[in-house]
Amino acid sequence: MRALTVDPKTAGSLQVTEAPDPEPGENDLVVEGLAVGVCGTDKEIADAEYGWAPPGRERLVLGHESLGRVEFAPAASGFETGDLVVGVVRRPDPVPCGACVRGEFDNCRNGRYTERGIKELDGYASESWCVDADxxxxxxxxxxxxxxxxxxxxxxxxxxEQIWRVGERAWYAPERVLVTGAGPIGLLAALLGTQRGLDVHVLDRVDSGPKPLLVERLGATYHHEDMDEVATRLQPDVVVEATGVGGLVFSALRNTASFGVVCLTGVSSGGRKLEVDAGTVNREMVLENDVVVGSVNANLRHYHQAADALAKADLGWLDGLITRRVPLKSATEAFTARPDDVKVVITLDGSR
Structure with a gap:
């Protein structure tokens, strides 16, 4: 079978190669690969900035944003041939830590987890793949x-979920959310905000292309002005920060309403220094009962929440989020950004 593979230690090693057909374990589904999404993590692995091949191997099958169709399911697995499925990315560490043993492997305490297509486990960017039914x-x-x-x-x-759990430490009735960044994470965060009935605002630096239209189609409000100006005017109850840009992070911390929650989902690059009035930030957070929380990865509970959210969403809007589909044979093209890209997808089943 064909698969998109990379040597995580060597930049420029990304290529479509022949790989052995998957060998299912006792509880494994055999799945026909339909598509994988490409995100910043995939690009970092391709640039040899991140990622680990399986032990004893040089190359890793890439792809953690999966979609496939079940070709074989073990009896009593709860799955049937033809089911549309995705595979979970992270696996608990083998020790395991207290979080992993309770199914909260997204919050692994010791870092010994593994991840499909990222850390020591092959991903889903292949024409066929296996996944434990669990x-x-x-x-x-x-x-x-x-x-x-x-x-x-x-x-x-x-x-x-994290925002709501933090907020519900006391009476909680947020009304307005500001999402910074209109990439896939930001736009999907806006989608889930509208599904919660909130007044959603999205900030991004571009003022044309598909992003403003996608926000408008959600019934949300798009902004491309200065962050401090927008946040000061809105005084959001919630900020979902999806860029990782240091200046936006600290602007978010300074400009929420009282009892505000800032959730950081973007990963910042190192090496950039900012001058920050830490005393003022501290004073405002303490006196206004503000909270900042980081959030990454997901466990099975969140996968089921996401499946419900997508099922409720407008299919045309979701399709508009995918701005480019690239066939597996040309998969490396998906790693070169184009001006109007939002989400780029690699198709694995021969279709575009």
Whole structure:
């Protein structure tokens, strides 16, 4: 079979190669690969900035944003041939830590977890793959064309769960949310915000292309002005920060309403220094009962939340989020950004 593979230690090693057919374990589903999404983590692995091949191997099958169709399911697995499924990314550490043993492997305490397509386990960017039935989740059949958005949706499903849990430490009735960044994570965070009935605002630096239209189609409000100006005017109850840009992070911390929650989902690059009035930030957070929380990855609970959210969403809007589909044979083209890209997807079944 063909697969998109990379040597995580060597930049420029990304290529479509022949790989052995998967060998299912006792509880494994055999799945026909339909599509994988490409995100910043995949690009970092391709640039040899991140990622680990399976032990004893040089090359890693890439792809953690999966979508496939079940070709074989063990008896009593709860799955049937033809089911539309995604595979969970992370696996608990083998020790395991207290979080992993309770199914909260997204919050692993010792870092010994593994991840499909990222850390020591092959990913889903192949024409066929296997997954333990305990780490697979079914999708509504109507999502066949857009279900590859499932994994990034799990990330924001977890983020919203964390926001609500933090807020509900006391009486909580947020009204307005500001999402910074209109990439896939930001737009999906906005989608889940609108599904919660909130007044959603999205800030991004571009003022044309598909992003403003996607926000408008959600019934949300798009902004491309200065962050401090927008946040000061809105005084949001919640900020979902999806860029990782240091200046936006600290602007978010300074500009929430009282009892505000800032959830950081973007990963910042190192090496950039900012001058920050830490005393003022501290004073405002303490006196206004503000909270900042980081959120990454997802567990099975969040996958089911994401599946429900996608099933409720407008299919046309979800399809508009996928701005480019690239066939597996040309998969490396998906790693070169184009001006109007939002989400780029690699198709694995021969279709575009």
């Amino acid at each position: 780490y697979a989740v079914t999708l509504d059949p109507k999502l066949e064309h857009v279900g590859v958005l499932m994994e990034p949706t799990t990330v924001v499903a977890k983020a919203w």
